[in-house]
Amino acid sequence: xxxxxxxxxxxxxxxxxxxxxxxxxxxxxxxxxxxxxxxxxxxxxxxxxxxxxxxxxxxxxxxxxxxxxxxxxxxxxxxxxxxxxxxxxxxxxxxxxxxxxxxxxxxxxxxxxxxxxxxxxxxxxxxxxxxxxxxxxxxxxxxxxxxxxxxxxxxxxxxxxxxxxxxxxxxxxxxxxxxxxxxxxxxxxxxxxxxxxxxxxxxxxxxxxxxxxxxxxxxxxxxxxxxxxxxxxxxxxxxxxxxxxxxxxxxxxxxxxxxxxxxxxxxxxxxxxxxxxxxxxxxxxxxxxxxxxxxxxxxxxxxxxxxxxxxxxxxxxxxxxxxxxxxxxxxxxxxxxxxxxxxxxxxxxxxxxxxxxxxxxxxxxxxxxxxxxxxxxxxxxxxxxxxxxxxxxxxxxxxxxxxxxxxxxxxxxxxxxxxxxxxxxxxxxxxxxxxxxxxxxxxxxxxxxxxxxxxxxxxxxxxxxxxxxxxxxxxxxxxxxxxxxxxxxxxxxxxxxxx
Numbered sequence: 001x002x003x004x005x006x007x008x009x010x011x012x013x014x015x016x017x018x019x020x021x022x023x024x025x026x027x028x029x030x031x032x033x034x035x036x037x038x039x040x041x042x043x044x045x046x047x048x049x050x051x052x053x054x055x056x057x058x059x060x061x062x063x064x065x066x067x068x069x070x071x072x073x074x075x076x077x078x079x080x081x082x083x084x085x086x087x088x089x090x091x092x093x094x095x096x097x098x099x100x101x102x103x104x105x106x107x108x109x110x111x112x113x114x115x116x117x118x119x120x121x122x123x124x125x126x127x128x129x130x131x132x133x134x135x136x137x138x139x140x141x142x143x144x145x146x147x148x149x150x151x152x153x154x155x156x157x158x159x160x161x162x163x164x165x166x167x168x169x170x171x172x173x174x175x176x177x178x179x180x181x182x183x184x185x186x187x188x189x190x191x192x193x194x195x196x197x198x199x200x201x202x203x204x205x206x207x208x209x210x211x212x213x214x215x216x217x218x219x220x221x222x223x224x225x226x227x228x229x230x231x232x233x234x235x236x237x238x239x240x241x242x243x244x245x246x247x248x249x250x251x252x253x254x255x256x257x258x259x260x261x262x263x264x265x266x267x268x269x270x271x272x273x274x275x276x277x278x279x280x281x282x283x284x285x286x287x288x289x290x291x292x293x294x295x296x297x298x299x300x301x302x303x304x305x306x307x308x309x310x311x312x313x314x315x316x317x318x319x320x321x322x323x324x325x326x327x328x329x330x331x332x333x334x335x336x337x338x339x340x341x342x343x344x345x346x347x348x349x350x351x352x353x354x355x356x357x358x359x360x361x362x363x364x365x366x367x368x369x370x371x372x373x374x375x376x377x378x379x380x381x382x383x384x385x386x387x388x389x390x391x392x393x394x395x396x397x398x399x400x401x402x403x404x405x406x407x408x409x410x411x412x413x414x415x416x417x418x419x420x421x422x423x424x425x426x427x428x429x430x431x432x433x434x435x436x437x438x439x440x441x442x443x444x445x446x447x448x449x450x451x452x453x454x455x456x457x458x459x460x461x462x463x464x465x466x467x468x469x470x471x472x473x474x475x476x477x478x479x480x481x482x483x484x485x486x487x488x489x490x491x492x493x494x495x496x497x498x499x
Contacts, residue, residue, distance in 0.1 A: 155192070329484050
């Protein structure tokens with residue numbers, strides 16, 4: 001294999017795993033809003049920007065046929081039509097009177113995203129005429145953004161005034177925090193602003209309304225060209241788009257993708273703690289850990305394929321982003337119920353309890369069998385270290401832990417689809433999932449042997465026979481509830497959970 005082919009394969013696989021690290025700051029599903037209201041009597045400017053991450057951009061391309069190149073004629077047509085549609089979703093009122101938003105200009109760019117999938121950034125400048133009697137009195141402006149309802153993302157509004165206008169009060173700041181969606185502050189990514197409405201009260205001077213020239217300076221859409229990047233080709237594109245990729249290149253890419261899936265499994269979440277807690281508190285074996293890992297692999301891969309199909313074929317009817325929190329809720333509740341059932345059974349001392357079989361005198365004059373090899377003062381103890389593992393529990397835990405596909409894997413799949421290398425993309429997802437599951441299997445096996453080691457040192461104590469299984473069940477329950485609460489927060493049912 002040539003050095004160039006080797007570096008290409010490694011570059012491809014790194015980009016596969018980079019989907020999580022180099023993705024859009026607010027996630028591959030996010031749609032971000034920005035509005036800068038500038039009160040400049042006799043007009044009000046609304047500088048409106050939307051920033052679509054990889055997956056909603058992919059959906060826009062599929063639905064409209066726009067080519068992600070600012071120089072292509074379809075991009076200009078799309079920008080004009082989309083700007084008009086976005087304008088219909090905006091409302092600007094002065095003292096209860098709705099103002100007409102006139103579209104003055106628009107600009108579109110396609111910054112490159114993960115896996116060579118483009119993102120989309122569209123800016124539109126609207127202008128509204130203030131009432132003729134606006135001079136010398138307070139004006140109450142109300143602004144509302146109803147575009148892309150329910151979609152997650154950064155939502156920011158600012159309000160500024162030009163000389164001759166006094167800002168009396170405002171529900172939004174006068175300085176932005178993202179530079180017009182050009183640079184997202186890292187300290188706010190966990191709880192981004194969610195402003196879609198604003199109320200501003202201003203007092204324009206009489207001269208500000210009457211004497212303003214008709215050729216007033218209009219604000220730039222992207223604040224001086226922020227974010228005006230053209231899409232670039234990279235080694236990922238070169239490999240996936242080349243039909244004569246050698247078997248060696250593909251093999252190396254799959255191996256590195258598996259390794260990246262393993263590293264991805266070490267990130268927060270992905271069921272590591274649930275798997276470890278379950279196998280510590282049960283009579284699990286290395287075989288059970290392997291079965292659990294295979295179930296996670298299968299469910300994770302199937303979840304990515306399913307969501308990819310929905311994104312590609314049914315995005316008009318089902319928004320994939322909205323499925324994520326409900327999948328998370330179902331997963332969390334399943335895990336919590338499983339953990340609670342285990343806790344109740346272990347607390348009540350069922351089959352996993354510390355069972356005593358007395359082979360001494362049984363109250364009926366019968367003596368114990370002298371052949372018994374394990375005696376404690378005439379009493380024979382059998383210790384059940386946790387609950388027997390059932391396939392039903394393994395399937396429930398494995399499916400609930402792996403059914404939520406990571407957006408990084410979905411981006412890779414959509415990138416392969418867009419580059420017409422579907423088979424290669426499907427193989428990369430499998431390799432990624434296998435790497436993830438390998439970590440879970442390894443952790444599970446380590447927990448199995450750790451529990452056996454502890455049982456040797458605490459054979460007759462309650463730690464292994466009672467408290468450890470109960471604690472593991474409680475941990476599973478709490479983790480399931482945390483996953484469910486996080487899903488509800490993502491869906492907007494509960495306030496966002498901050499770390």
